Amino acid sequence: MVRARDGGGERLRAEPGSARREPKGALAGRRGEGGGSRGNAGFPSALMILGIETSCDETAAAVVTDDGDVLSSVVSSQADLHARYGGVVPEIASRRHLELVAPVVREALAEAGVSIDGVRRVAVTRGPGLVGALLVGLSAAKALAWARRLPLVPVDHLEGHVASLYLEPDPLEPPFLCLLASGGHTLLLAIRERGSSERLGTTLDDAAGEAFDKGARLLGLGYPGGAEIDRLAREGDPGAFPFPVARVAGLDFSFSGLKTALLYSVRDLGEDEVERRKADLAASYQRAIVEALVGRAREAAERTGLERIAVVGGVAANSGLREALPEARFAPLALCTDNAAMIGSAARFTAALPYPSYLGLDAYASFA
Numbered sequence: 242m243v244r245a246r247d248g249g250g251e252r253l254r255a256e257p258g259s260a261r262r263e264p265k266g267a268l269a270g271r272r273g274e275g276g277g278s279r280g281n282a283g284f285p286s287a288l289m290i291l292g293i294e295t296s297c298d299e300t301a302a303a304v305v306t307d308d309g310d311v312l313s314s315v316v317s318s319q320a321d322l323h324a325r326y327g328g329v330v331p332e333i334a335s336r337r338h339l340e341l342v343a344p345v346v347r348e349a350l351a352e353a354g355v356s357i358d359g360v361r362r363v364a365v366t367r368g369p370g371l372v373g374a375l376l377v378g379l380s381a382a383k384a385l386a387w388a389r390r391l392p393l394v395p396v397d398h399l400e401g402h403v404a405s406l407y408l409e410p411d412p413l414e415p416p417f418l419c420l421l422a423s424g425g426h427t428l429l430l431a432i433r434e435r436g437s438s439e440r441l442g443t444t445l446d447d448a449a450g451e452a453f454d455k456g457a458r459l460l461g462l463g464y465p466g467g468a469e470i471d472r473l474a475r476e477g478d479p480g481a482f483p484f485p486v487a488r489v490a491g492l493d494f495s496f497s498g499l500k501t502a503l504l505y506s507v508r509d510l511g512e513d514e515v516e517r518r519k520a521d522l523a524a525s526y527q528r529a530i531v532e533a534l535v536g537r538a539r540e541a542a543e544r545t546g547l548e549r550i551a552v553v554g555g556v557a558a559n560s561g562l563r564e565a566l567p568e569a570r571f572a573p574l575a576l577c578t579d580n581a582a583m584i585g586s587a588a589r590f591t592a593a594l595p596y597p598s599y600l601g602l603d604a605y606a607s608f609a
Protein backbone atom coordinates (compact mmCIF):
# COMPACT_ATOMS: atom_id res chain seq x y z
CA MET A 242 0.00 0.00 0.00
CA VAL A 243 1.19 3.48 -0.70
CA ARG A 244 -0.07 6.56 1.00
CA ALA A 245 0.94 10.02 -0.06
CA ARG A 246 1.67 12.34 2.84
CA ASP A 247 2.16 16.08 2.89
CA GLY A 248 1.29 16.48 -0.75
CA GLY A 249 3.22 13.40 -1.80
CA GLY A 250 6.59 14.35 -0.34
CA GLU A 251 6.77 11.26 1.84
CA ARG A 252 5.12 7.93 1.61
CA LEU A 253 4.30 5.09 3.86
CA ARG A 254 5.03 1.93 2.02
CA ALA A 255 4.80 -1.73 2.69
CA GLU A 256 7.84 -3.34 1.17
CA PRO A 257 7.15 -5.80 -1.59
CA GLY A 258 8.55 -9.26 -2.00
CA SER A 259 9.80 -11.25 0.92
CA ALA A 260 9.30 -8.43 3.42
CA ARG A 261 5.56 -8.74 2.97
CA ARG A 262 3.87 -12.04 3.24
CA GLU A 263 0.25 -12.78 2.81
CA PRO A 264 -1.52 -13.92 5.96
CA LYS A 265 -1.91 -17.64 6.18
CA GLY A 266 -4.56 -19.97 7.51
CA ALA A 267 -7.75 -18.69 9.06
CA LEU A 268 -6.86 -15.06 8.56
CA ALA A 269 -6.43 -15.32 4.81
CA GLY A 270 -9.25 -13.61 3.01
CA ARG A 271 -10.61 -12.05 6.18
CA ARG A 272 -8.89 -8.72 5.85
CA GLY A 273 -11.10 -5.73 6.05
CA GLU A 274 -13.77 -7.51 8.08
CA GLY A 275 -14.93 -5.26 10.88
CA GLY A 276 -11.45 -4.27 11.97
CA GLY A 277 -12.25 -4.99 15.60
CA SER A 278 -10.02 -6.73 18.09
CA ARG A 279 -9.02 -10.00 16.46
CA GLY A 280 -5.97 -10.75 18.54
CA ASN A 281 -3.92 -13.38 16.80
CA ALA A 282 -6.94 -15.43 15.83
CA GLY A 283 -5.46 -16.45 12.48
CA PHE A 284 -2.20 -17.55 14.06
CA PRO A 285 -3.23 -19.55 17.12
CA SER A 286 0.23 -20.88 17.80
CA ALA A 287 2.21 -17.83 16.67
CA LEU A 288 3.55 -15.26 19.07
CA MET A 289 3.38 -11.86 17.46
CA ILE A 290 6.27 -9.46 17.81
CA LEU A 291 5.73 -5.79 17.03
CA GLY A 292 9.03 -4.27 15.88
CA ILE A 293 9.79 -0.55 15.84
CA GLU A 294 12.82 1.13 14.23
CA THR A 295 13.67 4.85 14.33
CA SER A 296 17.47 4.94 14.52
CA CYS A 297 18.07 7.26 11.55
CA ASP A 298 15.71 8.66 8.92
CA GLU A 299 13.35 5.75 8.44
CA THR A 300 10.29 5.40 10.65
CA ALA A 301 9.46 1.71 10.51
CA ALA A 302 7.18 -0.81 12.17
CA ALA A 303 6.58 -4.48 11.44
CA VAL A 304 4.78 -7.51 12.74
CA VAL A 305 6.71 -10.78 12.69
CA THR A 306 5.94 -14.11 14.29
CA ASP A 307 8.21 -16.10 16.56
CA ASP A 308 8.62 -18.49 13.66
CA GLY A 309 10.11 -15.73 11.52
CA ASP A 310 7.16 -14.99 9.25
CA VAL A 311 6.89 -11.34 8.25
CA LEU A 312 3.23 -10.37 8.40
CA SER A 313 3.86 -6.71 7.64
CA SER A 314 6.77 -4.32 7.20
CA VAL A 315 6.00 -0.64 6.85
CA VAL A 316 8.81 1.83 6.18
CA SER A 317 8.31 5.56 5.93
CA SER A 318 11.46 7.14 4.59
CA GLN A 319 12.24 10.75 5.39
CA ALA A 320 14.86 10.88 2.61
CA ASP A 321 12.98 13.58 0.71
CA LEU A 322 12.91 15.75 3.81
CA HIS A 323 16.70 15.58 4.28
CA ALA A 324 17.71 15.61 0.61
CA ARG A 325 18.04 19.36 0.36
CA TYR A 326 20.63 19.31 3.17
CA GLY A 327 22.63 16.49 1.53
CA GLY A 328 22.35 14.34 4.65
CA VAL A 329 20.22 13.55 7.67
CA VAL A 330 19.52 16.49 9.99
CA PRO A 331 19.09 14.87 13.44
CA GLU A 332 16.64 17.38 14.86
CA ILE A 333 14.40 17.20 11.79
CA ALA A 334 14.55 13.40 11.90
CA SER A 335 13.42 13.27 15.55
CA ARG A 336 10.50 15.59 14.93
CA ARG A 337 9.37 13.61 11.92
CA HIS A 338 9.62 10.31 13.79
CA LEU A 339 7.36 11.81 16.43
CA GLU A 340 4.71 12.56 13.82
CA LEU A 341 5.05 9.24 12.01
CA VAL A 342 5.61 6.60 14.66
CA ALA A 343 1.95 6.15 15.68
CA PRO A 344 0.51 5.99 12.13
CA VAL A 345 3.31 3.66 11.00
CA VAL A 346 2.65 1.28 13.92
CA ARG A 347 -1.08 1.40 13.17
CA GLU A 348 -0.36 0.66 9.53
CA ALA A 349 1.88 -2.30 10.38
CA LEU A 350 -0.83 -3.84 12.58
CA ALA A 351 -3.49 -3.24 9.92
CA GLU A 352 -1.30 -4.71 7.16
CA ALA A 353 -0.67 -7.78 9.31
CA GLY A 354 -4.36 -8.08 10.02
CA VAL A 355 -3.86 -8.23 13.79
CA SER A 356 -4.82 -5.91 16.60
CA ILE A 357 -2.54 -4.83 19.40
CA ASP A 358 -4.19 -7.56 21.50
CA GLY A 359 -2.40 -10.13 19.39
CA VAL A 360 1.04 -8.71 20.15
CA ARG A 361 3.05 -10.63 22.76
CA ARG A 362 6.29 -8.63 22.75
CA VAL A 363 7.35 -5.19 21.60
CA ALA A 364 10.84 -4.99 20.05
CA VAL A 365 12.61 -1.71 19.49
CA THR A 366 15.99 -0.45 18.29
CA ARG A 367 17.89 0.92 21.27
CA GLY A 368 21.08 1.90 19.39
CA PRO A 369 23.37 2.68 17.72
CA GLY A 370 21.95 5.66 15.84
CA LEU A 371 20.85 9.24 16.37
CA VAL A 372 19.92 9.48 20.03
CA GLY A 373 17.01 11.88 19.54
CA ALA A 374 15.60 9.66 16.79
CA LEU A 375 16.09 6.47 18.81
CA LEU A 376 14.36 7.97 21.83
CA VAL A 377 11.16 8.50 19.84
CA GLY A 378 10.89 4.82 18.92
CA LEU A 379 12.02 3.69 22.36
CA SER A 380 9.45 5.88 24.12
CA ALA A 381 6.67 4.70 21.79
CA ALA A 382 7.65 1.07 22.38
CA LYS A 383 7.78 1.54 26.15
CA ALA A 384 4.36 3.20 26.16
CA LEU A 385 2.80 0.45 24.04
CA ALA A 386 4.37 -2.36 26.06
CA TRP A 387 3.60 -0.73 29.40
CA ALA A 388 -0.04 -0.05 28.52
CA ARG A 389 -0.49 -3.74 27.63
CA ARG A 390 1.76 -5.11 30.39
CA LEU A 391 3.94 -6.71 27.71
CA PRO A 392 7.65 -7.50 27.78
CA LEU A 393 9.94 -5.21 25.81
CA VAL A 394 12.94 -6.39 23.77
CA PRO A 395 15.69 -3.80 23.29
CA VAL A 396 17.46 -4.62 20.01
CA ASP A 397 20.87 -3.55 18.77
CA HIS A 398 20.43 -2.10 15.28
CA LEU A 399 23.43 -4.02 13.93
CA GLU A 400 22.15 -7.31 15.34
CA GLY A 401 18.94 -6.33 13.58
CA HIS A 402 20.67 -6.11 10.19
CA VAL A 403 22.19 -9.57 10.72
CA ALA A 404 18.78 -10.94 11.78
CA SER A 405 17.34 -9.88 8.40
CA LEU A 406 18.88 -13.19 7.27
CA TYR A 407 16.84 -15.25 9.75
CA LEU A 408 13.39 -14.54 8.35
CA GLU A 409 11.16 -16.82 6.33
CA PRO A 410 10.92 -17.99 3.59
CA ASP A 411 14.62 -18.80 3.43
CA PRO A 412 16.26 -18.36 6.84
CA LEU A 413 20.04 -18.73 7.06
CA GLU A 414 21.63 -20.92 9.71
CA PRO A 415 24.97 -19.92 11.29
CA PRO A 416 27.90 -20.31 11.11
CA PHE A 417 28.71 -17.67 8.50
CA LEU A 418 30.87 -14.64 7.89
CA CYS A 419 28.74 -11.51 7.73
CA LEU A 420 29.62 -8.32 5.90
CA LEU A 421 27.45 -5.53 7.27
CA ALA A 422 27.68 -2.52 4.98
CA SER A 423 25.31 0.38 5.61
CA GLY A 424 25.22 4.15 5.78
CA GLY A 425 26.66 4.18 9.28
CA HIS A 426 28.74 0.99 9.51
CA THR A 427 31.06 -1.34 7.67
CA LEU A 428 31.74 -4.44 9.71
CA LEU A 429 32.99 -7.96 9.26
CA LEU A 430 31.39 -10.25 11.80
CA ALA A 431 31.84 -13.91 12.62
CA ILE A 432 28.38 -15.31 13.34
CA ARG A 433 28.57 -18.69 15.04
CA GLU A 434 25.12 -18.66 16.57
CA ARG A 435 22.03 -16.53 16.26
CA GLY A 436 21.94 -13.55 18.58
CA SER A 437 25.68 -13.06 18.98
CA SER A 438 28.58 -11.96 16.85
CA GLU A 439 32.33 -11.46 16.94
CA ARG A 440 33.70 -8.32 15.36
CA LEU A 441 36.63 -8.98 13.02
CA GLY A 442 37.02 -5.67 11.22
CA THR A 443 35.50 -2.24 10.75
CA THR A 444 36.08 0.95 8.82
CA LEU A 445 38.74 3.35 10.01
CA ASP A 446 36.89 6.35 8.54
CA ASP A 447 33.79 6.43 6.33
CA ALA A 448 31.27 3.61 6.10
CA ALA A 449 30.73 2.04 2.66
CA GLY A 450 27.25 3.55 2.34
CA GLU A 451 28.64 6.91 3.40
CA ALA A 452 31.30 6.60 0.69
CA PHE A 453 28.53 5.95 -1.85
CA ASP A 454 26.55 8.94 -0.57
CA LYS A 455 29.56 11.29 -0.58
CA GLY A 456 30.59 10.11 -4.04
CA ALA A 457 27.08 10.70 -5.32
CA ARG A 458 27.18 14.21 -3.92
CA LEU A 459 30.46 14.94 -5.71
CA LEU A 460 28.85 13.74 -8.93
CA GLY A 461 25.83 15.94 -8.39
CA LEU A 462 23.46 13.02 -7.80
CA GLY A 463 20.68 13.00 -5.22
CA TYR A 464 20.74 11.91 -1.57
CA PRO A 465 20.96 9.11 -0.54
CA GLY A 466 23.20 8.34 -3.46
CA GLY A 467 24.02 4.64 -3.26
CA ALA A 468 21.12 3.55 -5.42
CA GLU A 469 21.80 6.40 -7.89
CA ILE A 470 25.46 5.41 -8.33
CA ASP A 471 24.35 1.79 -8.71
CA ARG A 472 21.94 2.76 -11.49
CA LEU A 473 24.41 5.03 -13.31
CA ALA A 474 27.29 2.54 -12.96
CA ARG A 475 25.45 0.04 -15.14
CA GLU A 476 26.00 2.35 -18.12
CA GLY A 477 29.65 3.09 -17.38
CA ASP A 478 33.09 1.50 -17.67
CA PRO A 479 34.36 0.34 -14.26
CA GLY A 480 37.94 0.42 -15.54
CA ALA A 481 37.81 3.99 -16.86
CA PHE A 482 39.31 5.57 -13.74
CA PRO A 483 41.90 3.71 -11.63
CA PHE A 484 40.43 4.71 -8.26
CA PRO A 485 42.43 3.21 -5.37
CA VAL A 486 41.44 0.39 -3.05
CA ALA A 487 42.99 1.11 0.35
CA ARG A 488 45.04 -1.66 1.95
CA VAL A 489 44.96 -1.17 5.69
CA ALA A 490 46.16 -3.60 8.33
CA GLY A 491 44.11 -6.53 9.58
CA LEU A 492 40.56 -6.87 8.34
CA ASP A 493 39.66 -3.19 8.47
CA PHE A 494 38.49 -0.85 5.72
CA SER A 495 39.21 2.73 4.70
CA PHE A 496 37.25 4.74 2.16
CA SER A 497 38.39 8.32 2.73
CA GLY A 498 41.26 8.11 0.19
CA LEU A 499 38.87 6.91 -2.48
CA LYS A 500 36.53 9.80 -1.84
CA THR A 501 39.45 12.23 -2.17
CA ALA A 502 40.54 10.55 -5.42
CA LEU A 503 37.07 11.12 -6.86
CA LEU A 504 37.12 14.71 -5.66
CA TYR A 505 40.39 15.36 -7.51
CA SER A 506 39.14 13.67 -10.67
CA VAL A 507 35.99 15.76 -10.62
CA ARG A 508 38.07 18.93 -10.18
CA ASP A 509 40.54 18.01 -12.91
CA LEU A 510 37.90 17.02 -15.44
CA GLY A 511 35.81 20.17 -15.12
CA GLU A 512 32.04 20.45 -15.15
CA ASP A 513 31.31 19.52 -18.79
CA GLU A 514 33.63 16.55 -18.86
CA VAL A 515 32.27 15.27 -15.52
CA GLU A 516 28.79 15.48 -16.97
CA ARG A 517 29.87 13.58 -20.08
CA ARG A 518 31.76 10.88 -18.16
CA LYS A 519 29.47 10.61 -15.16
CA ALA A 520 28.58 6.97 -15.79
CA ASP A 521 32.29 6.01 -16.09
CA LEU A 522 33.07 7.89 -12.88
CA ALA A 523 30.19 6.18 -11.06
CA ALA A 524 31.15 2.73 -12.38
CA SER A 525 34.84 3.18 -11.46
CA TYR A 526 34.01 4.55 -8.01
CA GLN A 527 31.58 1.70 -7.33
CA ARG A 528 34.13 -0.83 -8.57
CA ALA A 529 36.67 0.43 -6.00
CA ILE A 530 34.19 0.18 -3.11
CA VAL A 531 33.02 -3.25 -4.22
CA GLU A 532 36.60 -4.51 -4.62
CA ALA A 533 37.43 -3.39 -1.09
CA LEU A 534 34.35 -5.08 0.38
CA VAL A 535 34.70 -8.31 -1.58
CA GLY A 536 38.44 -8.60 -0.96
CA ARG A 537 38.16 -8.22 2.79
CA ALA A 538 35.07 -10.41 3.10
CA ARG A 539 36.78 -13.30 1.31
CA GLU A 540 39.96 -12.77 3.34
CA ALA A 541 37.97 -12.85 6.58
CA ALA A 542 36.11 -15.98 5.53
CA GLU A 543 39.39 -17.68 4.76
CA ARG A 544 41.07 -16.62 8.01
CA THR A 545 38.18 -17.73 10.20
CA GLY A 546 37.40 -20.87 8.28
CA LEU A 547 33.81 -19.71 7.89
CA GLU A 548 32.74 -21.09 4.55
CA ARG A 549 29.65 -19.04 3.89
CA ILE A 550 29.56 -15.29 3.39
CA ALA A 551 26.40 -13.25 3.96
CA VAL A 552 25.88 -9.56 3.22
CA VAL A 553 23.42 -7.24 4.98
CA GLY A 554 22.73 -3.49 5.26
CA GLY A 555 21.81 -0.86 2.68
CA VAL A 556 24.89 -1.48 0.51
CA ALA A 557 23.87 -5.15 0.19
CA ALA A 558 21.31 -3.83 -2.31
CA ASN A 559 24.13 -2.84 -4.67
CA SER A 560 23.98 -4.80 -7.92
CA GLY A 561 27.74 -4.57 -8.53
CA LEU A 562 28.42 -6.10 -5.12
CA ARG A 563 25.85 -8.83 -5.73
CA GLU A 564 27.52 -9.70 -9.01
CA ALA A 565 31.02 -9.65 -7.55
CA LEU A 566 30.12 -12.04 -4.73
CA PRO A 567 28.03 -14.69 -6.45
CA GLU A 568 28.79 -17.26 -3.76
CA ALA A 569 27.42 -15.04 -0.97
CA ARG A 570 23.99 -14.94 0.55
CA PHE A 571 22.44 -11.43 0.43
CA ALA A 572 19.66 -10.10 2.64
CA PRO A 573 16.39 -9.82 0.68
CA LEU A 574 16.36 -6.50 -1.20
CA ALA A 575 13.44 -5.09 0.80
CA LEU A 576 15.30 -5.81 4.05
CA CYS A 577 18.70 -4.30 3.13
CA THR A 578 18.02 -0.70 4.14
CA ASP A 579 16.57 0.06 7.55
CA ASN A 580 13.30 -1.66 8.41
CA ALA A 581 11.55 -3.02 11.48
CA ALA A 582 11.07 -6.62 10.30
CA MET A 583 14.76 -7.20 11.03
CA ILE A 584 14.29 -5.71 14.52
CA GLY A 585 11.39 -8.07 15.17
CA SER A 586 13.55 -10.90 13.87
CA ALA A 587 16.45 -10.04 16.19
CA ALA A 588 14.01 -9.96 19.11
CA ARG A 589 13.48 -13.69 18.61
CA PHE A 590 17.07 -14.22 19.75
CA THR A 591 17.38 -11.44 22.35
CA ALA A 592 16.33 -11.53 26.00
CA ALA A 593 13.05 -9.70 26.71
CA LEU A 594 12.74 -7.35 29.69
CA PRO A 595 9.65 -8.11 31.76
CA TYR A 596 6.95 -5.50 32.43
CA PRO A 597 7.64 -2.87 33.79
CA SER A 598 11.43 -3.16 34.29
CA TYR A 599 12.18 -1.37 31.02
CA LEU A 600 10.71 2.03 31.80
CA GLY A 601 14.08 3.55 32.70
CA LEU A 602 15.86 2.12 29.62
CA ASP A 603 18.01 4.60 27.68
CA ALA A 604 19.11 4.71 24.04
CA TYR A 605 22.78 4.61 22.99
CA ALA A 606 24.38 6.48 20.09
CA SER A 607 27.36 4.31 19.26
CA PHE A 608 28.35 0.75 19.83
CA ALA A 609 31.24 -0.20 22.09
Ligand code: ADP
Pocket residue numbers: 297298422423424425426449450451453454465466467468471554555556557558559560577578579
Ligand atom coordinates in the same frame (compact mmCIF):
# COMPACT_ATOMS: atom_id res chain seq x y z
P1 ADP B 1 21.97 2.85 8.26
O1 ADP B 1 21.49 1.63 8.99
O2 ADP B 1 23.38 3.15 8.53
O3 ADP B 1 21.04 4.00 8.42
P2 ADP B 1 20.96 1.56 5.90
O4 ADP B 1 21.17 0.14 6.24
O5 ADP B 1 19.55 2.07 5.92
O6 ADP B 1 21.93 2.50 6.73
O7 ADP B 1 21.56 1.82 4.45
C1 ADP B 1 21.54 3.09 3.87
C2 ADP B 1 22.78 3.19 3.00
O8 ADP B 1 22.71 2.23 1.95
C3 ADP B 1 22.93 4.56 2.32
O9 ADP B 1 24.25 4.99 2.53
C4 ADP B 1 22.64 4.25 0.86
O10 ADP B 1 23.35 5.09 -0.04
C5 ADP B 1 23.12 2.82 0.74
N1 ADP B 1 22.48 2.14 -0.38
C6 ADP B 1 21.17 1.89 -0.59
N2 ADP B 1 20.98 1.26 -1.79
C7 ADP B 1 22.21 1.11 -2.35
C8 ADP B 1 22.69 0.54 -3.57
N3 ADP B 1 21.87 0.00 -4.46
N4 ADP B 1 24.02 0.60 -3.79
C9 ADP B 1 24.87 1.13 -2.89
N5 ADP B 1 24.48 1.67 -1.73
C10 ADP B 1 23.17 1.66 -1.45
Ligand code: MG
Pocket residue numbers: 398402423424554555578579
Ligand atom coordinates in the same frame (compact mmCIF):
# COMPACT_ATOMS: atom_id res chain seq x y z
MG1 MG C 1 20.78 0.35 9.22
